[in-house]
Amino acid sequence: MTGRVGRRRLPGFGPGDDAGQSSVELALALPLVLALLLLVVQVGLLVHDVVQVQHASREGARVAAVDADPLAARRAAQVASGLPEAGLDVEVRGRNEVGSTVTVTVAYRSPVKVPFVRFLTDVVTVTASTSMRVER
DSSP: OOOOOOOOOOTTOSTTOOTTHHHHHHHHHHHHHHHHHHHHHHHHHHHHHHHHHHHHHHHHHHHHHHOSOHHHHHHHHHHHHOSOGGGEEEEEEOOOSTTSEEEEEEEEEEEOOSTTSTTTOSEEEEEEEEEEEOOO
């Protein structure tokens, strides 16, 4: 009877013996998954700031359309935004006689708030502009 001579296998090696493989895969994939999660959180915070700046621009234009004082439009935009005034710039242009168009532009320097995402950039500038017809 001729048979195959069996080879000696070392324990932990060979087909079907993948102990530790999933740990290595997790160690390789986890940093990437966490970085993507932090990036998604920062994008969500930035979207919130975009919505607030758009709202501030509309509110400033609404006040500028009925009030000749440009400071009233600036104050309305600052209050409506809910954002810190330090990074907020409000510009009112074009208000003349009734029927003309007034434009309010709001710019906000949104700081990156999530750690480990700051290596991309420190500040993102968000801008929104709204025009309305002057009523009074």
